[in-house]
Amino acid sequence: MTALISHTTFDSIDAYAQSVFWGQVLGFHQDPDDPNLPGEQECMIFSPDGAQRLLFIEVPNAKQLKNRVHLDLKPDSGTRDEELVRLLALGAREVEDLRSPDGTGWVVLADPEGNEFCILRSDAEREYWRCS
Template sequence: MIIRHVTIDCAEPYELARFWSKVTGWPVSDQDEPGDSEVLVEAPSPVPGLLFIRVPEGKTVKNRIHFDWVPTERSRDEEVERVVGLGAMVYEDHRAPDGRGWVTLLDPEGNEFCIERSEAERAG
């Protein structure tokens, strides 16, 4: 068995997919357009895609599952700054004075995700 997609309930699938496309660098499916009730961000194989589906109810509590991202081209702090510039908001800052730790952010619809230190930062 393999995971095909990670599905995220949301109010505005196309807009949220565009945000995550900018965060990941993965494209929004060329079959999807504004107003669609389902929008796919296509991940490189074998990574599952991110499927955004419109639901009528809004988010009211903490996510039961979330992404922990490790930057590959930037440091943790540079990546946090970049995604905040794309529309994310810092929710909880768990960075320690010794450089360890992570940052929990919220996407434009309030879904939590974390950015950890890069592999280079962990090795240093």
């Protein structure tokens, strides 16, 4: 017997705002039959195929320490650096730049509530550097 992940939950000060931000980052959507609304204490978003779900739950206190778990993201098209520009425009904040001159590395970002996540190179970029 094994356990299956139902969804990943994020504690949030503003569950709705977080669901909107992460929906834009990941291309996830809300349930049209149960839409997320401002002021709701729980807001869920779904991957396009419905296989992955993120739930944002309002809690009374802000994040205070470094995440013990975080998401590592990679662009589905384009480059890491192009995706970085897009994520910053959506409201992410750069925490630490760990890119190397040889093309390896990643950038640590924070969402609007301070939860860290990383942006890695795309599959195409890794393949290019592997073959160079």
